[in-house]
Amino acid sequence: MSDIKTIFDVGARALSAQMVRMNTVASNLANAGTVASTREDAFRALRPVFETEFAKAREGLSTTNVSEVVMLDREPERLYRPDHPAADKDGFVYAAAVNTEEEMVEMVEASRQYQNTLETLSTLRALMARTVQMGS
Amino acid sequence: MTVGFRDSIGLHANALILRERRGEILASNIANAATPNFKARDFDFDAELSRAMGPGGPDSTAPGHLGTARADGQLGYRVPVTTALDGNTVELATEQMAFAENTLRYQTSLQLLNRRISGLMTAIKGE
Numbered sequence: 670m671s672d673i674k675t676i677f678d679v680g681a682r683a684l685s686a687q688m689v690r691m692n693t694v695a696s697n698l699a700n701a702g703t704v705a706s707t708r709e710d711a712f713r714a715l716r717p718v719f720e721t722e723f724a725k726a727r728e729g730l731s732t733t734n735v736s737e738v739v740m741l742d743r744e745p746e747r748l749y750r751p752d753h754p755a756a757d758k759d760g761f762v763y764a765a766a767v768n769t770e771e772e773m774v775e776m777v778e779a780s781r782q783y784q785n786t787l788e789t790l791s792t793l794r795a796l797m798a799r800t801v802q803m804g805s
Numbered sequence: 806m807t808v809g810f811r812d813s814i815g816l817h818a819n820a821l822i823l824r825e826r827r828g829e830i831l832a833s834n835i836a837n838a839a840t841p842n843f844k845a846r847d848f849d850f851d852a853e854l855s856r857a858m859g860p861g862g863p864d865s866t867a868p869g870h871l872g873t874a875r876a877d878g879q880l881g882y883r884v885p886v887t888t889a890l891d892g893n894t895v896e897l898a899t900e901q902m903a904f905a906e907n908t909l910r911y912q913t914s915l916q917l918l919n920r921r922i923s924g925l926m927t928a929i930k931g932e
Contacts, residue, residue, distance in 0.1 A: 676829045683836035690839075719840040729830040729848075729880050733840050782838055785897065789832045792908055796828070800821070800915060804922040 711745035712765035
């Protein structure tokens with residue numbers, strides 16, 4: 670990706686990183702109740718991995734990027750549901766390894782950090798706009 | 806008595822450059838609030854301003870030249886109040902407070918600079 674030149678590059682990438690985080694929370698919550706017939710097929714919560722990207726030309730400017738989205742290494746719960754259509758031959762299904770409370774906390778944190786970055790950015794933008802009108 | 810244009814607006818012009826720079830650094834810190842191992846940066850505004858206002862500096866070619874505020878000043882690392890397990894040293898309260906203060910002081914410098922310029926304009930027009 671191109672180099673970070675202004676504060677708007679910092680903001681755009683940081684906001685899209687938080688957006689990826691919100692999207693993973695949404696898909697985790699959407700899959701929270703699903704079951705699968707095998708341990709391997711069961712859904713496991715997704716998490717983005719954040720990494721810092723530094724501006725090459727200007728020291729001090731840096732932003733957040735999502736380097737990858739990983740599936741958490743968690744054991745799906747084995748439930749005895751003999752009447753479930755997806756049950757295996759012993760009558761067990763494997764529930765998605767998603768902790769709803771944890772996802773809610775993740776969602777609140779992501780949205781607060783999105784707001785913080787956006788607020789910072791709009792303050793700097795307003796300052797720039799006022800500076801442009803200097804002397805008039 | 807002659808006062809150069811540069812002398813009359815110098816302080817706040819340099820202050821404005823440094824305030825803008827500091828705002829961008831603090832915004833970068835806030836943008837990285839959730840990144841593991843990110844180390845928050847900042848610089849000493851007073852030290853940078855007196856360096857910019859002092860005589861000499863790397864860009865002066867004659868003894869009478871004033872320095873200018875430079876965007877590549879000495880950047881340091883913030884010492885966190887409480888350390889986080891993931892190695893991130895951004896503390897949102899600290900950063901937001903510093904950002905709010907920086908914004909206010911930027912506006913102050915801008916306002917003073919505006920007044921100075923409109924004063925000069927009045928003097929030029931003689932109205």
